[in-house]
Amino acid sequence: MPKEHREGIAEEESMILAVLFANSVGNVLIERFNGVPAEERLTWRSFLVKLGAENLKGVKNEELLVACHKVCLCCRSVYIVYTMLGDVSIFLVGKDEYDELACKPLSFYLSLSLSSSVDKWFIQSLLNLLAVAEAIFIITGAVKDICGKPPTERVFLDKYGRICLCLDEIVWNGLLENTDKDRIKRLIRLKPPSEF
Numbered sequence: 001m002p003k004e005h006r007e008g009i010a011e012e013e014s015m016i017l018a019v020l021f022a023n024s025v026g027n028v029l030i031e032r033f034n035g036v037p038a039e040e041r042l043t044w045r046s047f048l049v050k051l052g053a054e055n056l057k058g059v060k061n062e063e064l065l066v067a068c069h070k071v072c073l074c075c076r077s078v079y080i081v082y083t084m085l086g087d088v089s090i091f092l093v094g095k096d097e098y099d100e101l102a103c104k105p106l107s108f109y110l111s112l113s114l115s116s117s118v119d120k121w122f123i124q125s126l127l128n129l130l131a132v133a134e135a136i137f138i139i140t141g142a143v144k145d146i147c148g149k150p151p152t153e154r155v156f157l158d159k160y161g162r163i164c165l166c167l168d169e170i171v172w173n174g175l176l177e178n179t180d181k182d183r184i185k186r187l188i189r190l191k192p193p194s195e196f
Helices: 038-055 099-111 117-147 151-159 159-169 181-188
Strands: 016-022 027-031 065-070 079-086 090-094
Touching: 016 038, 016 117, 027 038, 027 151, 027 159, 038 065, 038 079, 038 090, 079 117, 090 117, 117 151, 117 159, 117 181, 151 159, 159 181
Parallel strands: none
Antiparallel strands: 016 027, 016 090, 065 079, 079 090
């Protein structure tokens, strides 16, 4: 694909483009971008916070909302899955090719019975969206485990270090790295320097 058609996507193929946590008034608490050029991060940050401000009012705790956004004219789409967890909103942006290899067996069997390319596109889009939704379930579960409950902004900031460690273990360079709760807990366990 020509570089001019890759607006907003860097050369390496990250599947999860952004993870962003914001408070109830739209201040960003944590952000992680993968494969998004530095000059476009402010645009994405503003877009996600505005999306949350418009849609997250009155949403139940952990109720998932979904948006699809075209990145450029060459039909590249991103899927945005977002939710509220206590006083914190969580946004996850995944590319349209998210987890394509893992979804291939299921999409192959579905494609046998689907004749139109629109049906195949719909099924692949649905599978990609489910993969992004799986990632947000893992992240919200880990944050609840760390905070002990759906967090207030104060509790979230008190546990900031552990949440960042946990997020780094779950999403690494734009890929869903660890999904097992026990493994994540072992990996983020902080030990005093005397135990090394």
